[in-house]
Amino acid sequence: MAMNFGGRLIVWCGCFGLFVAGVVWSSIFYDLKISFLKDVVEVCSYVATIIAAGAAVATLSAWRRQWKYSAAQDALKRLTNSLDDLSCAKSYLRVYGAYQFSLSTNPASEHTKTYRDLEEQLHLELKQASKDFVSSLQDVHLLFENVKFEGFLSDTAILSREIIKATDALRAASNAPGAQYDIVVALSITHESYLHGLMFEAKKRVEVMRKDQLSGSS
Structure with a gap:
């Protein structure tokens, strides 16, 4: 049965209404979707930033630990080498005593000149070795602030005090009345x-510190 004009009008109006409703609701849902996606992207961006910052902090901390470990190992190695170089102090004291005795008993002899030249040479070596030792020991003290150092490693001035004490004693013994070379020797x-005992104990302590550093890094 054919639909009359009024019925067709109602159908067309209904269809048009559905179309309009679809357009309106689709627009609303589209805006909601875009807004939701924007929020998701922002949240992901924040999370990525936090993760990147955490990774950067972790990397920096690891780098600082590695740098401190490397610096500590290097300082301890230089301290060990400087203690080895200080072995010239023993030769210097032996020559210094011989020079002072020869200077006191026979200042114009060839032996005195030979001892003087050798004493000057060893003095320069000892001066450089002492400088290296003081520098490396100061670095170790800075890098190991929480370590309590004892004996030869506790103070950079101990070396110079012991050298001065020894040279004063040798000079006094060489210039004493009736001085004997055997006594000076x-x-x-x-x-x-x-001095050898002090340096030996110091080297043992440094070696223990180096081993502790190695075991602590593993």
Whole structure:
């Protein structure tokens, strides 16, 4: 049965209404979708930033630990080498005693000139070795602030004090009335042995510190 004009009008109006409703709601849902996606992108961006910052902090911390470890190992190695170089102190004291005795008993002899030249050479070596030792020990003190150092490693001035004490004693023994060379030699050996003992204990302590650093890094 054919639909009359009024019925067709109602159908067309209904269709048009559905079309309009579809356009309106689709626009609303589209805006909501875009807004939601924007929020998701922003949240993801924040999370990525936080993760990147955390990774940067972790990397920086790891780099600082590695740098401190490398710097500590290098400082301890230089300190060990400087202690080895300080072995010239023993030779210096032996020659210094011989020079002072020869200077006191026979200042114009060839032996005195030879001892003087050798003493000057060893003095320069000892001066450089002492400078290297003080520098490396200061670095170790800075890098190991929480470590309590004892003996030879506790103070950079101990070395110079012991050298001055030894040279003063050798000079006094060489210039004493009735001075004997054997006594001067025995005195120099005494001071040499004392210095050797100090440096030996210091090297053992440094070696323990290096091993502790290696085991702590593994």
